[in-house]
Amino acid sequence: MSRIMVSMLFVLAMMPLAQARQVRVGVAKVEITPPGPIWLSGYAARTKPSEGVAHKLFAKALAIEDGGRGRLIVVTTDLIGLPRSVTEPVSASLAKQYGLDRSRLLFNSSHTHAGPVVTPNLMTMYFLTEEQKRAVNVYRDQLVEHLNTVVGAALRDLAPAKLSIAHGTVGFSHNRRTKGGPVDQDVPTIVAHTSDGKLKAVLFGYACHNTTLGGDYYQVSGDYAGYAQTELERLQPGVTALFLLLCGGDQNPNPRGAVAHAEEYGKALASEVNRVLPAAKPLALDLRTAFQITELAFAPHTREQFESESKDENKFKASRAREMLRAYDERRPIRRTPYPVQAVRFAKGVALLALGGEVVVDYSLRAKKEYADTDLIVAGYSNDVMCYIPSLRVLREGGYEGETSMIYYGQPGKFSEEVEETVFRSVRQVLSQVGVKSK
Numbered sequence: 200m201s202r203i204m205v206s207m208l209f210v211l212a213m214m215p216l217a218q219a220r221q222v223r224v225g226v227a228k229v230e231i232t233p234p235g236p237i238w239l240s241g242y243a244a245r246t247k248p249s250e251g252v253a254h255k256l257f258a259k260a261l262a263i264e265d266g267g268r269g270r271l272i273v274v275t276t277d278l279i280g281l282p283r284s285v286t287e288p289v290s291a292s293l294a295k296q297y298g299l300d301r302s303r304l305l306f307n308s309s310h311t312h313a314g315p316v317v318t319p320n321l322m323t324m325y326f327l328t329e330e331q332k333r334a335v336n337v338y339r340d341q342l343v344e345h346l347n348t349v350v351g352a353a354l355r356d357l358a359p360a361k362l363s364i365a366h367g368t369v370g371f372s373h374n375r376r377t378k379g380g381p382v383d384q385d386v387p388t389i390v391a392h393t394s395d396g397k398l399k400a401v402l403f404g405y406a407c408h409n410t411t412l413g414g415d416y417y418q419v420s421g422d423y424a425g426y427a428q429t430e431l432e433r434l435q436p437g438v439t440a441l442f443l444l445l446c447g448g449d450q451n452p453n454p455r456g457a458v459a460h461a462e463e464y465g466k467a468l469a470s471e472v473n474r475v476l477p478a479a480k481p482l483a484l485d486l487r488t489a490f491q492i493t494e495l496a497f498a499p500h501t502r503e504q505f506e507s508e509s510k511d512e513n514k515f516k517a518s519r520a521r522e523m524l525r526a527y528d529e530r531r532p533i534r535r536t537p538y539p540v541q542a543v544r545f546a547k548g549v550a551l552l553a554l555g556g557e558v559v560v561d562y563s564l565r566a567k568k569e570y571a572d573t574d575l576i577v578a579g580y581s582n583d584v585m586c587y588i589p590s591l592r593v594l595r596e597g598g599y600e601g602e603t604s605m606i607y608y609g610q611p612g613k614f615s616e617e618v619e620e621t622v623f624r625s626v627r628q629v630l631s632q633v634g635v636k637s638k
């Protein structure tokens with residue numbers, strides 16, 4: 200066979216594949232600002248519902264379709280945290296409507312503390328009246344509808360596109376447990392252009408609590424992450440900006456407390472993303488996804504312990520103890536929590552890991568070290584936010600992220616010492632399922 204014939208056959212053999220592998224991207228957003236006063240989430244010190252709206256809240260969806268290899272939909276929300284009781288019905292309905300496997304859906308929350316309570320996330324933190332409870336329940340039910348709507352709209356928007364990836368760095372996150380402690384100030388950025396070169400969508404992440412605004416703030420706001428998205432959409436008219444919260448469980452913006460700080464951090468983040476956009480490297484999309492639910496075990500606890508705690512002066516502790524006693528009464532004491540772990544491989548050498556809960560930065564740093572040959576994005580606050588996820592180091596140190604936050608999350612107490620290894624066992628499994636190997 201002549202060389203020309205061989206190469207012609209090669210071209211013919213490749214053609215259906217090339218056609219099938221056309222990349223399409225769709226993006227959509229829906230406003231999810233609460234329609235009236237509602238209890239704001241994240242701070243135990245608040246004494247009344249919200250008073251007005253400083254900054255609108257959105258749910259956004261980025262749909263990526265890799266011809267024969269299927270789709271990925273990343274849903275981002277300006278909310279404290281999406282519990283399983285929200286992501287599961289949405290996933291079930293999307294599976295029915297669009298045939299989307301669970302591994303194809305990634306739900307992330309920005310962790311704004313100036314957004315509505317999303318039940319049952321952090322429910323031990325609030326003592327709501329019946330009317331206030333009704334408002335948050337109505338909000339939660341509407342949220343399920345909104346998330347369905349936004350994904351449907353992103354799928355209808357699918358059109359030929361090109362994807363690329365860039366990284367920036369922004370320095371406003373600080374380790375809030377230890378001065379000078381570990382941080383991860385990477386700003387990973389996934390960029391989508393239309394086939395004629397127009398910027399369409401930008402998904403960018405950062406590992407820092409979205410808590411510039413404090414517990415004395417009573418207006419609805421997306422905090423720094425909300426301002427960052429608005430600012431990027433202002434700098435790049437026509438683009439949809441989506442924020443992904445990474446492993447910021449033990450990271451805070453610093454200084455904090457004023458709206459001006461939230462605006463400043465939002466602008467810093469947006470201008471860094473904007474700066475690195477031209478340097479984004481093309482992604483030869485080869486999409487693979489994996490999702491699993493593992494279980495994280497809590498340290499042993501007893502009924503007697505909660506009987507004594509139920510009389511505690513600390514009303515949050517006493518309330519948590521009453522919940523735990525009810526669980527004992529019903530013969531279902533809480534020994535472990537389900538924990539979602541998801542991997543997405545975008546292209547050879549480029550992957551995203553999405554972990555549930557308020558993940559501390561140690562997980563991101565360790566995963567990036569163990570997978571140093573891969574350009575790895577490590578998101579926290581994904582698919583379920585059931586509590587903080589301390590590393591073994593943070594667990595042993597104790598404190599808020601290691602132990603006491605479990606009260607507000609209605610969990611029985613700190614995790615057992617296997618927590619980090621259990622998460623990493625699952626991490627290795629999902630990454631291996633999408634063809635990503637450790638170093």
Ligand SMILES: [Zn+2]
Nearest residue numbers: 310408448557
């Ligand atoms: Zn938090």
